[in-house]
Amino acid sequence: MLFQKGSLMVREVEDKDKHHLVKWLSDPAVLEYYEGRDKPFNLEKVNEDFYEPGDEKGKCIIEYEGKKIGYIQFYQLDKETKDIYGYTGEDIYGIDQFIGETAYWNKGIGTLLITSMVQFLIEKKNADKVVMDPQTWNNRAIRCYEKCGFKKVKLLPKHEWHEGEYRDCWLIEYTK
Numbered sequence: 001m002l003f004q005k006g007s008l009m010v011r012e013v014e015d016k017d018k019h020h021l022v023k024w025l026s027d028p029a030v031l032e033y034y035e036g037r038d039k040p041f042n043l044e045k046v047n048e049d050f051y052e053p054g055d056e057k058g059k060c061i062i063e064y065e066g067k068k069i070g071y072i073q074f075y076q077l078d079k080e081t082k083d084i085y086g087y088t089g090e091d092i093y094g095i096d097q098f099i100g101e102t103a104y105w106n107k108g109i110g111t112l113l114i115t116s117m118v119q120f121l122i123e124k125k126n127a128d129k130v131v132m133d134p135q136t137w138n139n140r141a142i143r144c145y146e147k148c149g150f151k152k153v154k155l156l157p158k159h160e161w162h163e164g165e166y167r168d169c170w171l172i173e174y175t176k
Contacts, residue, residue: 024100
């Protein structure tokens with residue numbers, strides 16, 4: 001287990017989680033926000049993307065009240081990404097996440113998750129900043145992140161390929 005905060009627990013992905021990842025990442029409601037509805041996952045794609053040896057991302061399952069509800073990953077930004085974002089020298093972590101059980105959307109769990117993960121990265125990984133790059137149209141996610149203390153710092157035009165087109169994203173950051 002990475003951390004627990006009340007009813008929320010975050011732990012490393014295990015082999016037994018594959019079928020939950022397939023379920024979530026083949027749901028059009030989830031894919032609208034994460035990866036795109038034109039790219040549903042099957043077991044082979046989950047194995048490739050989430051279980052590749054040597055990947056340095058911290059890949060984790062989110063549990064709430066004992067039920068698996070989603071996924072979060074964290075990683076140290078590499079030099080190439082820091083260059084794109086305009087950072088130098090700092091210890092910066094990125095995070096990506098989704099709540100795959102849509103019945104758990106709009107209940108404040110995302111806010112609890114993000115604040116808890118930021119606290120974990122600052123206290124346990126000595127992060128100076130935590131960054132994300134949500135698509136500009138994803139207002140619900142951006143409101144959540146801003147509520148957690150993230151600030152918009154840079155527009156990233158045509159930054160992410162999503163559902164057949166490049167989409168603009170915001171670079172947002174939390175600074176300790």
